[in-house]
Amino acid sequence: MPLRESFPIGGVRMRAGTTRELSLPITRMVTGAEVSVPVRIVHGREDGPVVWLTAATHGDEVVGIEVIREVLTSLSPKTFRGTLVAVPIVNVLGFMAGDRYLPDRRDLNRSFPGSARGSLASRIAHLLMTEVIRKGSVGIDLHTGAFGRTNLPQVRGDLDDPETRSLAEAFGAPVMYHAKLRDGSLRAAAREVGCRVLLYEAGESWRMDDWAVAAGVAGVRRVLAALNMIDGADAVPDGANQECRTSGWVRARNTGILMLDVDLGQHVSIGQRLGVLTDSFGKTVRLVRADRAGIVIGRAQTPLVNSGDALVHIAQ
Template identity: 55%
Template sequence: MTPRESFKIGDLEVAPGAEAMGDLPLARLVTGNTISMPLRVIHGRDEGPTVWLSAAVHGDEIAGVEIIRRVLDQVNALTLAGTIIAVPIVNVHGFLNGDRYFPDRRDLNRSFPGSPTGSLAGRVAHLFVTQIVDRCDVGIDLHTGSDHRINLPQIRADLDDPFTRELAVAFGAPLMLHAKLRDGSMRAAATSRGATVLLYEGGEAWRFNEQAVEAGTRGVLRVFDRLSMTGNGEPLDDSDVPESRSTSWVRARRTGLVQLHAKLGEYVEKGSPLVTIHDSVGRRLGSTKAPTNGIVIGHTQQPLVNQGDAIVHIARLDSEPTNVIRHGKDFT
């Protein structure tokens, strides 16, 4: 049998059955210091797919960094079939600044596939596509809620593509959401170049929400198992993974302090109470009921709301799933 070739990326050359850490140079800071995108490569001894794991595409969404750490702690290059390219911090500038965006306020996830001569975000997007995406068969991009919102662990993907759906089911998140490709996103750029991509959402910005981190860790390992790369994933009964093809935000009808009546992951029925809003002296200003049956997949963490603010995110379901929460039990 012909041995696998070494895997080369940036300044790394990783032998079969080995792993290495390195970086891809991005730019220079105004101080003159260089700034780089950190990498960790695990190159299995046996043939298999090449998969990337990415996090912090938005600089304040840090939970994926911890998910990647926990996943790689359970991967052994000597028994791995294939190659894993882990990029725990894609938006290094935003991560260092504690900001979702780049210094010029551009959203990296609206800047793909980028350009080698474009904006800073466009240049980083181009580097990621040409150095990471183009080497991979599958990608798992890890995100959290933003702007003082928390998200239920969920997979967003093209569920009409059979292989993508197979991996989404294997991930085993509390919900699969059929999501159209959005121009400028990593997922759209990677899909157009032939990669299969899962986008994971869970938790909130600047927090290690344990349920979201654990669900993400288990899910990535299950995908590795489905790809026959490892044997580390937990067995999963995937016969009843809830699926949604439509979501909507319930918005504040009045300005005030919001009281939530539905918990993250809870199945709500049309007409059931969702929120009540009071003013600062305790006067009840109004309440809002669920406009449809569905699962609460996100909600605000900010008690103070203005009229029109998004409060509760509901995913519609064709039928009530069997593994929903009731009376505040944890969905995950």
């Protein structure tokens, strides 16, 4: 059987049936040292689709980095069908600085599709679009909650598109959420060039939550199996794929110390007590109650909250 064509990326061409790591240069530091985006490619021996995985588009989101590492260790280019392009740390500068954003304070996930002559964020976005995103037909973008928040494992995407919906169901997260596209996001830019994208959310920033990693690894492998790129993925767990179309945060109506009574994945009803805000002596300042029925897909982790802060994210 003739080998597949070689795969072009970063100025090189990869032979079928091989794995390779390379760096895509983005800028130089003041010391002159080059800063590059790390990429690993598994170019299978047999035909199949091109799929990309991205993580740490926000520099403080580490769960996706470990998801990609564990997925890659389970793959062999000799038996893999298709091509996987994995970018574990998109926002290298933010990651090295311990910051969600880039040094110019721009949000990389609001800078796509970017420009070769734009801001630093715009240039990184353009590089990723050119070398990775445009070459794939399916992508999975891995994220976690923002600082001080944790998220239930969930996939977000266009559930009205039958193919995207099928991939979301294959992923098998507890919740699949029909999410609108946001201008400047990687998902929106990828969709414009014909790539179907799932966005995975789980865990908390700067936390290597084992449960979030495990759900991500299993979900990515199930998607690869659904695309006939691998064999032997885990079955979709019972109770997975609860479909949600709207959501909202219950916000603090007073300043206080927060103690929540609800966990991720818990179903709540309107008016149900979710927790309490107290003063420094433990006196109740305000009860926190659900303003809608649904499933808890996110919650605050920090004890001190100010009036207006987001406390519990409920999806319907």
